[in-house]
Amino acid sequence: MVRVTPTDRRTALRAGAGLVAAGAFAPACAAPDTAGRTASSSHTSPAPATPTAARAPTRAAPAPRAFPGRPAQIGHGPRDRPRVALTFHGQGDPALARALLTEAERHGARVTVLAVGTWLDEHPELARRVLDGGHDLGNHTHRHIDVNALPEAAARDEITRCAERLRRLTGSIGTWFRPSRAARATPLVERLARAAGYPHVLSYDVDSRDFTSPGGPAVARQVLGEVRNGSVVSLHFGYPDTLAALPVVLEELGRRGLHAVTTTELLS
């Protein structure tokens, strides 16, 4: 395992900040690929190791963990404890992403962000923002194409390129992997994720369908109609309806005594 020093991470942050990846909007996790997106194929070359002015060194982020007794693909946590995990597709407008994180934190909630690699190239500072808020950060493939439909080498590349970015930015490949454009991984993608260092694939049991932009109240109704002990809820950065729904969801979860925790905490 490569150890990443704080200096390396700072360097990587600057390198990432200079990259401009194509594809500015956020397609949904499981939605059909309707957009003619041009994928960024930039291979990041290491930036020169010039030291920067003082910035507190940061610890490496947590690594993935194996949860014995849990399936290879995790769709929910224990049903006998009043906790749920709100999990976000990490892509789209960074201001919206920050607003969602801040809103979650205002309610004492912690969430899980599955970051798309090209999004990290465009907004490398968001990796640390997620971790600094006490949230889980994970891998949601490099370009968010249909990873289950790719041949083996290309699917492996989608997983490892996002993992490399996370490692450069945070010192860890992230605690979770979730496939792009599918709720569950094929056996091949599951195996590739395990080989890349993720013992489990993170699926979900509640689909907010926020990516269909049905309005904030509809997103809140959908989530609150299905959520229960142990639920893993699929949500998205990049959609204003999600931000409109989040306070309603969090307040009602609070009334029901359901705590919104990171996925790691949900399963621990």
Ligand SMILES: [Zn+2]
């Ligand atoms: Zn997604």
